[in-house]
Amino acid sequence: MEVAQRGQTVGLPSRAGVVAGQPFRKFLPVFDQVLVGRRAAKTVTRGDIMLLEKSQGIVLQATIVAVRLGSKGRGRVVQPLSVKVQDQVLLSEYGSIKVVLDDKDYFLFRDGDILGKYVD
Numbered sequence: 001m002e003v004a005q006r007g008q009t010v011g012l013p014s015r016a017g018v019v020a021g022q023p024f025r026k027f028l029p030v031f032d033q034v035l036v037g038r039r040a041a042k043t044v045t046r047g048d049i050m051l052l053e054k055s056q057g058i059v060l061q062a063t064i065v066a067v068r069l070g071s072k073g074r075g076r077v078v079q080p081l082s083v084k085v086q087d088q089v090l091l092s093e094y095g096s097i098k099v100v101l102d103d104k105d106y107f108l109f110r111d112g113d114i115l116g117k118y119v120d
Helices: none
Strands: 033-038 061-067 070-072 078-080 088-091 097-101 104-110 114-119
Touching: 033 088
Parallel strands: none
Antiparallel strands: 033 061, 033 104, 061 088, 070 078, 088 114, 097 104
């Protein structure tokens, strides 16, 4: 199974501007949309206390799964996205669209809705 590295395209012409792993070749975001997979919510605290599902809250951290080149701005020049595949990001609480692929939940966000990127 071939997996995309940062900034590579998998199985598609380079002019397509698609960056995604093998499972996401059937679904690709358009323009400035990015597909993310949210991290799992913590169910146990440091003191081994189990948290109820209601009290877990929304997970705002995610990993970028698929992106496109970007959107066309003034003069029809493509403005690149600020994130790449496998980047760890902080998301806004609202503004996502839920997408189910292979029985897993993913979310579509606009590049502008991403609040920040974690840097190693």
